[in-house]
Amino acid sequence: MRLSKRGEYGLRAMIMLAGTPHEDASLPVVQIKEISQREQISIKFLEQILLTLKNAGLLHSKMGVGGGYYLARPASEIxxxxxxxxxxxxxxxxxxxxxxxxxxxxxxxxxxxxxxxxxxxxxxxxxxxxxxxSLEDVAKRQESVRQSLGLTSQ
Amino acid sequence: MRLSKRGEYGLRAMIMLAGTPHEDASLPVVQIKEISQREQISIKFLEQILLTLKNAGLLHSKMGVGGGYYLARPASEIxxxxxxxxxxxxxxxxxxxxxxxxxxxxxxxxxxxxxxxxxxxxxxxxxxxxxxxSLEDVAKRQESVRQSLGLTSQ
DNA sequence: ATAAAGTCTATAATACTAGTAGACTTTAGT
DNA sequence: ACTAAAGTCTACTAGTATTATAGACTTTAT
Structure with a gap:
């Protein structure tokens, strides 16, 4: 009954994307490198995983300078x-x-x-x-745990 | 989220043992060979599995002629x-x-x-x-499905 | 142009799975 | 005692999955 590392990393990355508010709406994307650093995941392995999620239609991406990943749909619908x-x-x-x-x-x-x-x-x-x-449910739950621990967001 | 073949076979064997009433109380044991045939499991693989379950204290066995396996405790307690x-x-x-x-x-x-x-x-x-x-729960449930299908026991 | 960023495919080391094999031990019955 | 039936134990193997790593390629903003 085991979740693989692929699954774990992919879920963590998606949850992170859902919990990253795009206050700066002009930069709605997050780069692989940043996810990798914040979630402590090998960047090359994460690349594959995000690509798979993209090809499955759960993520969208933007190539080139200033590119990155973002959820294909609202967090409440994934x-x-x-x-x-x-x-x-x-x-x-x-x-x-x-x-x-x-x-x-x-x-x-x-x-x-x-x-x-x-x-x-x-x-x-x-x-x-x-x-x-949904990803939104997880993000909210995470936030409520943070608050009950007296931590500030992020 | 997968149950291995080992796990599947072991659970099936234990359920079978729980569902095999020892009407002939003088022969409370079931042989590997019989389990293997009734459950369609490779006999050598099953040997290993039953041995593991025995060493874990869930099965008891009797060696030699007329030997075999039986549950270490009542089916309701496993x-x-x-x-x-x-x-x-x-x-x-x-x-x-x-x-x-x-x-x-x-x-x-x-x-x-x-x-x-x-x-x-x-x-x-x-x-x-x-x-x-418990194994007893499963055996009972199985029996109730059999009856609702109009099949006789066994 | 160039550098930043994602895309795609191949490869590798390791572990796990699902068996198979065979020699050994114990026991009942003769 | 001998024999056959039955479980015990350990080693081995072929195939597959896991967890990465590597590197060449494409797209895009500046």
Whole structure:
């Protein structure tokens, strides 16, 4: 039940982008280098990850001087589930309960397989969280933790 | 978020053992070979898995002629979480929210890390299911599905 | 032009997965 | 005692996934 480093880094980067208010609206983009430094992620590895997210339509980018990345949609419309699936594949712990990538798992009778029933519950519990938590939700929650700790934003 | 084949096979085998009523109380053990055939699992691979579960104290065995495996405790006292952890390690999707195997994950500030907050929820949701579902629960649920399908037991 | 920035593909080291193999030990029955 | 049935234990292997690193390329502002 593990989130890969790819998934972790990608999610952290997206959350950071959601939590970075563009006070300076003329510079809505953030560079790979800055994300890499602030989140402590290898820049070359992060490049790949952001590119994948871009090709999946979750990020937009601007090339050339003054370029960088920005969310393809409002933070409220991007869920952690979408990001997760792009980077780490299906959420289901076992293929026979996957909605996105169903495949029989090889048990003698899938219809009455007890493991499948339970893993279906697990899948639903995970999906409930990941597909109903947007980047905005995370950014807000983060902010509220910061305030309850008496820290200033950023 | 994937259950390995090891984990899948081990859980299936344990569920099978829990669902096999020892009507013939003089023969409470089931042989590897039989589990392998009924669950369609490579016998050599299954050997390893059952041995691991035995060494973890979840199974007992009897060697020699007429030997085999049986649950170390009543099915109601063995949870899927216990089995899972033996075969697939910690349940938490990321180390920084693991109770059993905590490790910092490398984010700049763990206390306010939004990803960590959400993954903590995911961990709790999974643990809620796996640690509160016993082998007996699964066997009963399986049986009730069988009946609702109009099948006879076994 | 040039430098800043993203794009894309290839490669590599390491670890993990899903087995397979085979020699060994224990035990029941004769 | 012998034998066959059954679990025990360790090593090995082929394939795949993970976590990067490298470098050449393209786009764009100035």
């Amino acid at each position: 869920t952690l589930g979408q990001i997760f699936r792009v980077l780490d594949g299906p959420v289901a712990p076992i293929k026979c309960v996957s909605q996105m990538a169903y495949e029989p798992c090889g048990c003698p009778d899938e219809q009455t397989c007890g493991l499948r029933l339970v893993m279906g519950d697990v899948r639903n519990a995970i999906v409930d969280i990941l597909d109903h938590t | 949870t899927l979480g216990q089995i899972f952890r033996v075969l697939d390690g910690p349940v938490a999707p990321i180390k920084c929210v693991s109770q059993m195997a905590y490790e910092p994950c490398g984010c700049p500030d763990e206390q306010t890390c939004g990803l960590r907050l959400v993954m903590g929820d995911v961990r709790n949701a999974i643990v809620d299911i796996l640690d509160h579902t």
